[in-house]
Amino acid sequence: MTVATPSRGLLGERLVAHGALSRRHLRSALARQRSDPARLGELLVAEGWAEEDEVWSELAASWDLPLVRVEPGDVDPDCCRGLALDQAVALEVLPLRRYQGALWVAASDPRQARVRALVSRLSRDPVRWVTMPPSRLRRLQLQLWGRELAGAACHLTEAYDRGASAARLLSRWQLALGLALAAGLTWGLVRWTALTLTVAMGVVTLAYAVAALFRTRVVVRGARAGAGEPVAAEELEGLGKLPTYTVLCPLYHEAAIVPQLLQQLAQLDYPKAKLDVKLLLEADDTETRNCLGALSLPRFCEVVTVPDVGPRTKPKACNYGLLLARGQYVVIFDAEDRPEPDQLKKALAVFHRHLRRGDDRLGCVQAQLGFHNWAQNWLTGWFALEYLSFFRYFLPGLVSLGLPVPLGGTSNHFPTALLRALGAWDAFNVTEDADLGVRLHRAGFRTVIVDSVTWEEANSEFVNWTKQRSRWGKGYFVTWLVNMRHPWRLWRELGTRGWVSIQVTLLGTYLSALLNLLLWGLIVVWLVGQPPAVGALFPPETYYLAMLELLLGNFFFLYVTLWCAVQSGSYRLARLALVYPVYWVMISLAMTKALVQLATDHVYWEKTTHGLAQAEAPRGAARLTASPGRPEA
Amino acid sequence: MTQVAPPPTPAPAPSRPREARPEPRALTSSPGEGRARRLDPELLLVFVVALGCDLALAWYLAFHLHFISVDGLAATSNAFFVLFSRDPHLAAIGLVLNPLTSFLELPLVALRGLAPWLVSRAFAGSIETSCFGAGGAVLCDLLLRDAGLGRRLRLPLVGAWVLNPMVAFYSANGMSDIPLMFFLLLCSLILLRWLRSPRDSLLVALGVAVALATLVRYEAWAFAALVPPVLLVAERRRQQPWRRTEARLLLYGLPVALAVLFWIGANALVMHNPLDFLTSVYGNLSQTHAIGSRPEGWTAAVRTVAGEVLPLYPAYLPIAALALLMGLRRRQFWLAAALTLSTAAALLVMLYLAHRGGLDLLLRYFMTAIPSSFVLAAYALGLVRSPRRRAALGALVLGALAASTPASLAAMSNPILGGPGMEHAVVRAALADRPVTDGSYAGRIHQELGLGREVERLDRSHRLVLVDSFLGFPIVVDSPDPKLFVITSDEDFEAALNDPQAYGVGYFLVPMPSGEGRLDAVNRRYPGFWRSGDGFARRVAQLGRGAASYRWRLYRIVGPAPL
Structure with missing residues (x-):
């Protein structure tokens, strides 16, 4: 109050x-x-x-309180012993020192009951209150407690559940099983080469069939369900008192794109007094800091430097920001994002709508992601096609089937308290978004897609794209490993369908892309020379299934891509859909790279460069949206 | 020192999240979803009645007249080879004739153990085509319903489909003609719906339907090629931007391209020649060259085709003219013209073949005039705005189609028109109420079906018998031990033909090298074999007695084959 x-x-x-x-x-x-x-x-x-x-x-x-100016040296660290630092940050409270038998405490608004309650738990001494302007107070807090908070930010997920973090890649039994499998396979290959290969091919074929059927089911369901939960304008007007909303913007070497980001943030249709924007900078990123220093920042934006503790990953920065968040809800936007201005309100409306229905298990509202530079080159076109089918059909299909949703890396809205309670983002996982989506689901919370789009910049350059894609591949695999630490528990929590869904969306996405290269190679070899050795790999039991997968499976996904292009009115992309398999090959190459990285450094976050988009295409007309009914013409 | 407040425990999650969370409802419904998905009683009735009629006729033909169609049995035997030959594999379905008809028979053929007549009388094929015929009746009903025709006119018109003797006969005999008609009706139904409301989902359905059609008969390839002009004209009329038109064409064309490429690819992979189905000695072209007509000028070709179509279905031309006229009146002449052209695709193929030479004047090749008449009638009726006028015109159409029914029967019983196929023989046998087992083309199969037993009796040592199943399929299909035969689809057929002894082949079974018999693999490989055994085989017996039956000779291999 x-x-x-x-x-x-x-x-x-x-x-x-x-x-x-x-x-x-x-x-x-x-x-x-x-x-x-x-x-x-x-x-x-x-x-x-x-x-x-x-x-x-x-x-x-x-x-009638003194307004004070305090330097870090004025604060006695002993006074803070036992204080919940993140709460102190959220409530803007700072115990200064004991003096004349009283505890002197600074707060931006000492009259708040929660502030007084927090301090009363700290000490029985009488309290002398002083006040400080909030921004000064927060700056001081971060100077004093920054490293401790950053350390905590690295381990939020572990604090929630030790096994839920990817800090350790493999559990002991996973390592043992992996080694045993590898040894078994090697022995089989040496001893009964043909048999082992044939059986392996049979297993792969069967797994592909399961994955293809599952994906088909999800996509078809998604096509029926519609792209996202719509929110009417009246609902936005009827929102009433708006809560404080924290916007986290992790930045790393983004100087080029920061002005655009600030412009986008300023355009958000949300009362500025209720906005708590945190621009999260890494300690060594002087370039972006200088750039921000040169700009006059709006008052609702706060530059937060993430201390150099633990892994330097986006999730750690976000967790740090989360610990400082004042908002009741929190959302992430990437540096290059251009969210539709009413997105915060729309997300809020969806949360309210579900609460009104008595549904308090809505954990996340994910906005759709679209690309503004899809027309830049073939790569961005393909990327856009992929996003279209992912956000328009696949994710809505998962939502509609009640299956775990791997979140997109940006524009996901959470209730702050819930996010904190569930361990936030795993600082050691490079696809922390997908991981969090699954964790939410396992804890019994759902994700819905809202009919609002955030425009992103599609990667327009192959090497840069490969970095991003291999990171995703690596992350998906790591997330699968993390969730499979206790396969039985996973099954109990998700049921059979959910369990299969995890295998297909996390492991399947990665492995199939990796294996595709091998299988396509086999097909080429077969087409060219028809060597009997290749034929022998496919006895009739697997041959027909494999043939069906090759022809119908590949065709189906190609056709769905074309369908997405036509349905979304992106007719220009229709042609590109024809050569979409080239993109599949590129994905496979990126996954091969991911395999190498997985072995060398699974936590390493390979930075994606933003700002490669060409001069802006006209707003609206040339944009590609994942939401329905926006014909280009 | 506590760094961070312990997170508040989240509300306890339900043990099985699925139970606690009700299935989220679909948020927006697609246009089709609101529609009731219940079975329409009228359509069900039409299907059941038509199926009953067709199956009854099939039973009458197979068990009363003892009639088995050659091509129907060929389709069934292809399915049979896939499952029961010496080397069971899917490619045994054959790469010359389009595979879908045989493929759909697989489940029924698999029941051979329970009911051998499913294969030996090709009844599996009859059941399949009866379903297609009945499905065609349902499609006619839907076409006319879309056109806004009331039930009183609609059902008699559907009757004109079911009771047409050509339709009924081919629905009962297991050949690929009725499946082709079915798909033409289906594609046209979807196309007409798309012309009325251009939903993209209809284009997907159209693409898939046409793709399936291309796997039924090669005439459908012409149809597939003539659909894009219709789409283009329609898009031009709606003044759609080119990009959009292009995207829509792709949506239609991709499944079709897959089907065609699949077929070409299968030919390339299995036969090592992508156009094998076209150029193979077993292919239609080569077959029709062996028995077909000579090249003629375009005028003469038109006369030839019209000479078949007009007696077979006199209503076709007036109805096509009606469609064009209505198109002209409603200012969509080009659309009407493109539509008429596309529905005439199969006839255009025949026209081309007549011009080029090699057209076999079988009535069934001109049967697409029947479904085309229904489609064009539905199109024309749909353009009439006033319900009264529509009803009047509908009555006129009914008259024309009803009048064409006896005309079809007359054409079938005409020895010149119905003679080259089986229609004449079957109608004559039916009128006389005696089995079709004489030496005519229609009765030929009967005399060959028994040969398998005879070959097995002669082959005492149970050594393999090599026979080209192109002509020899009735022998293999009805044999007590089909695994005794090395047939054309076996992977080692070629090698065994060249070096029979190495492959344990004890006998060659060859047809007389005349007519199609010249295309037999043994006769081609060893031109003098039929007469003398080419020096490495000794004649064991001559088989086949009927006048029209191929004479077969069984030779025992006694020495190495010449290189």
Whole structure:
């Protein structure tokens, strides 16, 4: 419960009287306050209509509390012993030192009951309250506690469940089983070469059949279910009091694209006083920091430097941001993202809608992802086609079938408390998004897709694309390993369908791409020379199934791709769909690279370069959307 | 020192999440989903009645007249070879005739142990084509319903399909003609629906249907090629941007391309010649060259085709003219023309063959005039806006189609028109109520069916008998031990033919080298074999007694074959 600013009109009037606020801005602020009851002081600062220091000096006067300036050296670390740092950060509280038998505590708003409760648990000593402007206080907190918080950020998932993190790649039995399998296979190959190969091929063929049937089922279901949960305009207007929303933007060497990001953030249709944007920088990224320093940041944006502790991955940065989050809901946007302005409200509307229905098990609202530069070259075109089928058919199909959804890396909205409770992102997993999606599902929470699009930049350059793709491949495999630490428990939690779904979406996606190269090679060899050795690999039991998979399976997925292009009105991509198999080959190559990395460094996050998109295509017309009914013509 | 507050425990998850979470409902429904998926009683009735009629006729033909169609048995035997030959494999389905008819027979042929007549009387094929015939009746009903025709006119028109003697006869005899008609009706139904409301899902259905059709008969390839012009004209009329048209054409064309490429690829892989089905000595072209007509000029070719179509189905031309006229009146002449052309695809193929030479004047080759008449009638009727006028025109169409029914029967019983096929012989036998077991083409099979038993009796040592199943399939199919025969689809056939002793082949069974018999593999490999055994085989017996039956000779291999 927040304490209202005393004599609301008075604060504004006094600021106007001191020349710190114009009357016009005051009128605007009061008008806005009627529709959205944010606290006036925060509203004025967030909109940039008044300086924070001046607002807080007036507030301190009205609260009759001293406004203090504190240096890090002034704080006695012993006072903080036993304090829940993340809560202190969220509530903007900082115990300073003991003096004259009292504990001196700074807070941006000491009148809040939760603030007082937090401090009362810390010490029985009488408390002397002082106040500080929030941004100064937060800066000080991070200077003091940054490294500890970063250390905690690395292990949020492990704190939730030790086995749920990829910090350790293989559990003991997984390693043993893997070695045993490898040894068995090698022995079989040496001893009964032909038999072993034939049996292996039979197993692969059968696995492909299961995967193809599963994917077909999901895609067909997705096509029926529709692309995303729609939200009507009236529903957005009826949202009422809006909660604080934290937006996490992990950045690493993104100087080129930062101005665009800030522009996108400024365009978000959400009260600025309720926005808590965290630009998460890595400690060594001076380039982006300098760039941000040169820009005048809006008040709702906060630059947070992630201390150099633990692995340098996006999930760690996000976790760090999450520990500092003030919002009731949280969302991630990548540097190059261009979310549709009303996305936050739409996500919120979906959460509210489900709560109204008595459904409190909605864990995540995922927006659709589309590419704005799909027309740049063949690669971006193919990439766009892939996203179309993924977000338009595959994910909605999974949602509709009640199966675990591997989340997309950006534009996923969570209730902050829930995300924290479930261990947030695994700092050691390079597809932390997919991992989190599965973890949410295992804990009994669902994901839905909302009918709102975030425009991303499709990778337009092969090497850069390979880096990204091999990271995904590696991550999917690692996520599968993590979830298969306890296969039995996984089955109990997900049921048979869910269990199969995990095998197909995580392991299958990776392995099939890896094996495709081998199988296509076999086909080429067979077509060219028809050597009997290849023929012998396929006895009739597997031959017909393999043939069916080759012809119908491949055709089906090619055709679905074409269908996506036509359905989404992206007629220009229809031609590209014809040569889509080339893209499959590229994916296979990337997966081969992932295999090497898996063996060498499974936590290494290979950075994808952004900002390679060519000059902007006209908005709207040339954009490619994963949502239905937006014909190009 | 506590760094981070212990996370609040999440609300306990249900032990089986699936139970706690109700299946999310579909959020948006696709246009088709709202429609009831119940079985339409009218369609069901049409199907059951038509199926009953066709099966009754099939039974009458097979068990009362003892009639077995050569091509029907050939299709069944291809399915038989896949399952029961010495070397069972799918490619044994044969790569000369399109495979779908045989392929669909596989489950029925597999029941041979329970009911041998499914194979020996080709009844598996009869059941299959009866289903296609009945399906065709359902499609006619749907076409006319789409055109807005009331039930009183619709059902008699459907009757004109079911009771047409050509349709009924081919629905009962297991040949690929009725499946072709079925697919032409199906594709046209989808096409007409798409012309009415251009939903992309219909193009997917159209593509798949046409793809299946190409696997039934080669005439469908011409149809497949003539559908894009219809789509193009329609898209031009709607002034669609080119990119969109292109995407739609791809949506239609991709499944078709897959089917055609699959067929060509299979030929390339198995026969080492991508166009084997076209150029093979067993192929239709080569067969029709052996028995077919000479090249003629275009005018004469048109006269030839019209000479078959008009007596077979006199309503065809007036109805095509009606469709064009209605198209002209509704300012869509080019669309009507493209549609008429596409439905005439099979006839155009015949026209070309007549011009080029090599057209076999079998009535069934011109039978597509019947489904085309239904499609064009439905198209024309659909363009009439006033219900009263539509009903009047519908009555006129009914009159024309009904009048064509006896005409079809007359054509079938005409010795010149129905003679080259089996229609004449069967109609005559039916009128006289005696079995079709004489020496005519239609009765030929009967005399060969028994030969398998005879060969087995002669082959006391149970050594392998090599026979080209192109002509010899009735012998193998009805033999008590089909695994005794080395047949054309066996992988070692070629090698065994060249060096029989090395492959344990004890006998060659050869047909007399005249007519199609010249195409027999043994006769081609050893031109003098029939007469003398070419010096490495000794004649054991001459088989086959009927006038039209091929005479067969069984030779025992006694020495190494000449290189």
